[in-house]
Amino acid sequence: MRQSLAKMDWSGKALGIIVLLAGFLALPIFLPVGWLSLVTEMLILALAAGGLNLMLGYAGMVSFGPAGFYAVGAYATALILTNTKLPFVLAFAAGPVIAALTAIPIGWFCVRLTHVYFALLTLAFAQIIHTIIFEWYDFTKGDNGIVDIPLPEILRSIPHYYYFSLIVVVFCLALLWMIIKSPFGKTLQAMRENAQRAESIGIPVRLYQLATFVLSGFFLGVAGSLFCGFNKNVFPNYAHWIKSTEMLVVCLLGGIYNFFGPIVGSIVYLFLDKVITGYTQFWPLVLGLIIIILLLFLRGGIAGFIAERLALRRRRGEQA
Amino acid sequence: MRRTVIITLIATLLGFLASVPIYAAEPIKFGFLHSLSGGVGQVYGIPDQEAVKIAVDEINKAGGILGRPLEMIARDDKLNPENAIREAKDLILNHKVQWIQGTVSSAVALAVSAYCKEAKVPFIITTAQSAAITEEKGHRYVFRLTTNTDTYTRSMANAAAKYWGGKKVFIIGPDYEYGHKSKADFMASYTKLVPEAKIVGELWPKLGNQDWTPYISKIMSSGADFVYCSLWGGDVISFTKAAWAFGYFDRVKHCGQDWGGVEALGKMGKDIFPKGVLGGSHYPYWIIDNPISKAYWPKFNKASGMFAGVSVSGYTTVYVLKQAIEKVKAVDIEKVINAMEGMELNTVVGKLQIRACDHQTLWPFWVGPVAVTPDLPWPHITNPVLLEQAKAYSGCAEIEALRKKK
Numbered sequence: 001m002r003q004s005l006a007k008m009d010w011s012g013k014a015l016g017i018i019v020l021l022a023g024f025l026a027l028p029i030f031l032p033v034g035w036l037s038l039v040t041e042m043l044i045l046a047l048a049a050g051g052l053n054l055m056l057g058y059a060g061m062v063s064f065g066p067a068g069f070y071a072v073g074a075y076a077t078a079l080i081l082t083n084t085k086l087p088f089v090l091a092f093a094a095g096p097v098i099a100a101l102t103a104i105p106i107g108w109f110c111v112r113l114t115h116v117y118f119a120l121l122t123l124a125f126a127q128i129i130h131t132i133i134f135e136w137y138d139f140t141k142g143d144n145g146i147v148d149i150p151l152p153e154i155l156r157s158i159p160h161y162y163y164f165s166l167i168v169v170v171f172c173l174a175l176l177w178m179i180i181k182s183p184f185g186k187t188l189q190a191m192r193e194n195a196q197r198a199e200s201i202g203i204p205v206r207l208y209q210l211a212t213f214v215l216s217g218f219f220l221g222v223a224g225s226l227f228c229g230f231n232k233n234v235f236p237n238y239a240h241w242i243k244s245t246e247m248l249v250v251c252l253l254g255g256i257y258n259f260f261g262p263i264v265g266s267i268v269y270l271f272l273d274k275v276i277t278g279y280t281q282f283w284p285l286v287l288g289l290i291i292i293i294l295l296l297f298l299r300g301g302i303a304g305f306i307a308e309r310l311a312l313r314r315r316r317g318e319q320a
Numbered sequence: 321m322r323r324t325v326i327i328t329l330i331a332t333l334l335g336f337l338a339s340v341p342i343y344a345a346e347p348i349k350f351g352f353l354h355s356l357s358g359g360v361g362q363v364y365g366i367p368d369q370e371a372v373k374i375a376v377d378e379i380n381k382a383g384g385i386l387g388r389p390l391e392m393i394a395r396d397d398k399l400n401p402e403n404a405i406r407e408a409k410d411l412i413l414n415h416k417v418q419w420i421q422g423t424v425s426s427a428v429a430l431a432v433s434a435y436c437k438e439a440k441v442p443f444i445i446t447t448a449q450s451a452a453i454t455e456e457k458g459h460r461y462v463f464r465l466t467t468n469t470d471t472y473t474r475s476m477a478n479a480a481a482k483y484w485g486g487k488k489v490f491i492i493g494p495d496y497e498y499g500h501k502s503k504a505d506f507m508a509s510y511t512k513l514v515p516e517a518k519i520v521g522e523l524w525p526k527l528g529n530q531d532w533t534p535y536i537s538k539i540m541s542s543g544a545d546f547v548y549c550s551l552w553g554g555d556v557i558s559f560t561k562a563a564w565a566f567g568y569f570d571r572v573k574h575c576g577q578d579w580g581g582v583e584a585l586g587k588m589g590k591d592i593f594p595k596g597v598l599g600g601s602h603y604p605y606w607i608i609d610n611p612i613s614k615a616y617w618p619k620f621n622k623a624s625g626m627f628a629g630v631s632v633s634g635y636t637t638v639y640v641l642k643q644a645i646e647k648v649k650a651v652d653i654e655k656v657i658n659a660m661e662g663m664e665l666n667t668v669v670g671k672l673q674i675r676a677c678d679h680q681t682l683w684p685f686w687v688g689p690v691a692v693t694p695d696l697p698w699p700h701i702t703n704p705v706l707l708e709q710a711k712a713y714s715g716c717a718e719i720e721a722l723r724k725k726k
Contacts, residue, residue, distance in 0.1 A: 034413030041406065134496070143427050143496045144450075145401060147434040147457075156438075158413075232438075233431055235401045274410065277396060284357070 024166055028159040040162045042270050043169045044226045049250040049262030050176050051219025056248070057256035058180055059212045060192030061111075062119045065126025066247050068106075069217040071239030073099040073224025075133060078146045078234040088152045092225050099221025100214050102129075107213030111206050114195075123241060130239035145235035155229060165226055172222055177259060179215065188212060249287070252294055255301025264303045347391035348384075348651055350641070351411035352634075353404060353432065354422035354447070356396040359554050363583045364424040364447050367631035369394055370624035372421070374616075375638035385642050386649065397423060401431035408432050412439045418651060419444060421637045426450035426498065433462040442657055444640070446633040450498070454680045455714060456722040460657060463679040465640065466633045467602060471685045471712040472577040473502055476548065477509035478707045479598050479687035480575050485513075486545020488520045492535060493550035495524035502550035502577075510548075520544050529555065532562035540572060552578035557587060560594045569595040580604075580690060580701040582629035590692045593699035600687045601701050602630045603669060607686075613668035627698075633683075636667050640674070677716035682709040 028036055052066040073095035080091035106125045113121055133140045155161050179185050191198040191205055199205045228234050254265025277283045298305050352372055354365035380389050393415055397404035411417045421444040423429040429448035436443035437459045444463045451468040493499030511517050521542045523535050556578055580599020605617040605628055617628040644659040662676040674681050688704030
């Protein structure tokens with residue numbers, strides 16, 4: 001009985017995902033380009049937050065510096081596109097690879113620390129990346145950023161770039177999903193619950209944490225590269241701690257213990273930002289209030305809250 | 321019962337929808353994109369917005385442009401290029417604005433300029449100064465209605481040579497491109513006037529630095545003839561407060577482009593201020609004898625409670641677009657741009673022209689020593705000197721060469 005229920009649940013979920021994807025594919029038909037551009041941004045931020053959440057929600061590693069890898073991805077793609085004649089695909093792929101390579105030495109240092117020390121060290125490394133980008137004028141153009149990045153003609157229109165982002169983001173989220181559902185993902189969750197216990201049953205915790213760090217860096221790099229093509233320019237503040245905070249808020253808003261949390265968080269966050277900044281200059285005040293409400297009343301974020309409600313209803317249904 | 325409620329609701333909604341177009345002719349919309357929050361917003365963005373509001377009010381009261389009212393849509397760029405592009409996209413794609421004006425950060429201006437070039441919508445810079453935006457990175461869709469870094473540094477070098485003419489120069493500036501570029505440009509101009517001039521020391525504090533004591537004592541013990549300083553905004557105010565305590569302004573000759581504007585000096589009293597510093601101003605209204613100016617500054621002061629300063633560029637920009645649209649008798653972007661190229665303007669600072677070659681308005685920049693006089697409630701520049709336009713701005717041929725090199 002319970003098994004068949006679970007099966008139904010699965011086919012229901014699959015159906016839901018298919019309907020959702022079809023909806024996303026059809027979006028450019030009825031959505032004005034201005035909004036489509038915002039949806040593209042939502043997708044990219046969802047991927048960045050998803051990459052961060054692998055570390056944050058599943059492995060319990062609170063990072064304050066995800067923007068560092070995001071910026072490395074964005075700058076790698078930007079620098080290759082402006083300085084070399086390499087094709088876009090290569091420049092685009094180089095972003096996440098270089099971000100992941102950067103994450104290896106940084107992660108090696110960071111995973112040696114725990115809790116708040118880990119968080120602070122990630123912040124410090126991200127600020128180092130920010131400073132390098134900000135000060136190295138000859139290479140990164142400093143605070144002026146790199147503008148006017150050449151893109152292939154086919155990706156220059158907003159609907160085309162939207163489809164490109166949709167494919168990349170869906171593919172990456174599917175990868176993340178597989179990672180989380182794999183034995184590796186389960187191990188991460190065990191480590192999150194109790195790292196010492198995990199270690200005592202023979203799990204090389206630091207190695208797993210380093211792997212998570214690098215994977216997370218990779219997905220953040222993909223998001224950075226995507227955003228570089230989306231905006232056609234890059235700036236040092238992509239690496240700034242404010243950007244990191246934004247990603248953390250998106251994760252918290254959506255819910256860090258739910259796979260769809262960062263996606264929901266990104267949609268709600270950017271939508272609120274757009275709507276509220278149209279009316280008032282006090283967007284940070286509203287954001288502050290939202291964070292307070294979240295922390296006090298919605299600890300699981302929006303997705304967590306919905307999942308909880310659904311579970312409650314299902315349980316009631318079972319009882320009846 | 322339920323049905324009646326629904327019908328009433330639908331009817332009201334339809335009523336609302338139907339009533340909208342009856343009010344007026346469709347407005348001409350434009351985007352105002354500036355830093356409206358934080359310290360920089362208080363000093364530059366908010367006054368600019370107030371000035372633009374006055375222009376929009378005046379124009380709408382006089383019947384609008386081609387009989388259509390003017391509507392400003394204001395957005396905060398949050399001093400962040402990424403955010404600025406998002407807002408610019410929203411303004412152009414969703415609100416169909418005819419032009420965008422504003423911005424103070426040069427990085428923001430560069431980003432918006434690149435986007436507007438692609439979207440083919442004019443972007444008029446009213447505060448940001450980096451010369452590169454209109455010089456090597458200039459294009460058909462970007463304009464500037466204020467000075468640029470060339471004017472700043474050349475005017476300062478000219479005034480420093482005229483007033484002091486020392487050979488030992490000390491440099492202090494914020495540690496990012498603006499500071500370093502200002503130093504290079506200043507020295508290039510100054511050594512043309514005083515060939516033996518040399519830098520005897522350099523200091524590069526962070527933007528928004530808090531503790532000025534070590535910098536002040538280093539400068540005071542350097543033995544330099546004068547200091548060239550590119551600090552701006554809040555740094556000018558905090559540096560002044562710290563330096564005053566050391567008697568700095570009695571002992572050191574100090575000059576800098578952002579030390580004479582009402583933006584910084586208007587926030588200081590008569591007791592602590594950068595006495596004798598050579599500072600620059602875009603609009604020293606207390607010495608300008610011009611009917612447009614005499615009508616403008618009291619009005620601005622009354623409407624906003626602030627003193628008129630560089631924000632007058634925002635006000636002027638709205639009138640430039642009005643003049644251009646009325647000239648071509650159409651709200652057509654390409655025609656309007658053609659009209660703006662080489663257009664003669666009647667502004668608060670007199671007759672000006674938007675140069676056709678680089679879309680730069682040759683706005684004057686006055687430099688003089690800061691002092692307190694009985695006629696104004698705050699310190700301001702006095703006896704200013706004005707560098708002639710041909711020397712203060714790069715020539716068209718020079719810019720052409722720069723663009724080719726790129």
